[in-house]
Amino acid sequence: MHAQNAVEPVRGVPYGRSVMIKAGGPRTVGVPSPEARLRFGAELQELGGGPRRRLLMVDDEPAFELIFYCGSCPLLFRRLETANEKLHLEDMQERLGGPLDDPDDNGVIEAFGALLPEGEYLPLLLDVEPRRVIPGKEGDYFSGEQVTAWGIDQFWGLPQYPHTPYYRTFETVVDADAHLYEFVVPMVPPTWNERRRVEEYVALMERGTVPTAVAISTLNSSIACELQRCIA
Template structure:
């Protein structure tokens, strides 16, 4: 066995899990919703999409569950979903998912459905696709190989953050990502620097995300380790400047995740296992030679 690679990100802790609950508004009223793009001929499914203001923002893992895990930013992903009314509350530490009516406030942005609140403490590392720490050109290639048409790894078209990974079992591994709605280069430098300064003085701020759990397994693998990949992907609603600041300063930030239970490629039993898996010690996957 090869030794696990060094984990590039800091300490990550499960603070508390809330009770599953119905949140959201009718999809026609929600600023964010999940959708399916249909083929022009035949009407079959083409792409799973995360929509923001009725524009495709991200392409998600394909329905089959055997294609590689994916979150790919699209050209129409231009909006963040921060709430001005929550800025003061989220500038500090959230200790319980139900504190400060934060969930109620962000519920108005989401499509009606069942959600599981998870409150996490993470120390993120920003990843540039194709460079050190990139899941798509490292662990995913080890499982699926490169894209057989392009001869290249999948590409998310955005920087993103890695925060945690752990073993599910001998044949499966959980990988966690925090994905900004717009790239960090769009952040205001002064605000990032303000958060860095506050974090270096001990302040722990809070970000909010809507999340999906995708469980993907290669049907035919061209990689060396065709294992099952559980992808817990947090799409930031609020906290773009905070995540960049935390990655810059190597400091923790709280993350309130609202896991959309009906929108990922994971069954009810998998979602029920997630809180316990997320509470495990972080560990990288060891691959055979």
Template sequence: MIKTGDPRSLGIPASEARLNFDTELQELGGGPRRRLLVVNDEPAFELSFYCGTCPLLFRRLETAREKLSLESMQKRLTGTLDDPDDGGVIDAFGTLLPKGEYLPLLLEVEPRLVTPGREGDYFSGEQVTTWGIDQFWGLPEYPHTPYYRTFETAVDSDAHLYEFVVPMVPPSWNERKRVEEYIALMDQGTVPTAVAISTLDVCQPAIDRGEDYFVHWGLTHFLLDGHHKLEAAATAGRPVRLLSLLTLGESLAGAEETARLPALRTQSRTARRIGR
């Protein structure tokens, strides 16, 4: 953690915003079906279900094909952001977001790229120890995208915070030349800055079916800017700054939980041991 900004109102009317949160309804007038992150009017990610007892989720959908970087901010973000309010970055990216309350968090992360189903995958690892595998599919949840793991720490003996950075499009879509340029900059000591819209989802199964029954806090950063920077940092083993705009209205967390987040993010990184 570098610095926390003050909660603030950001965004434009939802009908004009390029990024939105939405609810897919049942066809016959029933209740909510899927909680969605929408980019340019196309569903991009399915998110954790509203109940709070289903597993933590970010699942890339077939229509997730676009990034939301701003050309006007490229020069400023190539360097290090030292304060959330530096350079008008928050206001600039606020024009992409739906009107709401947001908490700015400026973090420094060392990302580790994870492929679903392989070593380090949260969904086939820690999540299974609590929820078990999906009873219908007989498999762990599958996010349909590589993603970055950046931090985890204990909330208390019965809860643990996991942090993820999720690219809007997979790293394989990145331009190799730009990734290499950022690696070269990082080798010279530059710490560039990425920007994300973030959610805090607090989830716990209603029934204890796993090896380790505890509350999962998922801090998920969906990249707006920084796809090449994150891949470069993961490849080179270097840090990158991350300006997170945490949505307070669209997270599955209460006011007390979001208020605890800045202090939790200053703790040492610690992995959870099963049964602790």
């Protein structure tokens, strides 16, 4: 999710819906950070300098470059060349073939929590209608709303490019100067999906069965403002 404050209200297009089914209580799950298959980290500058990039790491390989926690940086998620793992749990495949009544049904939290660094997490069960977006085409946040709020990248002279298709699921006006956007970003491109498994999901949904997907979520908040106002 990304919360954005803009100089002027951003005109958004509603995408699907996101309905809360059930929220669990905060709970501690995960393994020691060095053992986690998926974790957040930072790439340092050479010669002991400060952080160069904020990263989502998978099996100790950089998978995505992410927005820094600077408060005024535009949203960023960019797939990197080493992002080639799905984090697929074979024994959970059938358990997620239908809807859940509770976030912890079928041991989902315990199983996927073992992939994460130890910490406190809030389990949520949502009903969403994702809409796939291709970067640079209609509905792309980076070449649409982000350009309206921040302008194009000053170095490249182009909008940010995430190097992956992604999904938009929900957005809403928070107040006159703030907007909330929700994105779902796949670990690998949809073209990498197993065709047989996709066809199985299609058949399930045609019969009225809604499969379940698992995601780890973060919330970023950014303020888009004129340079002199940011410095002040």
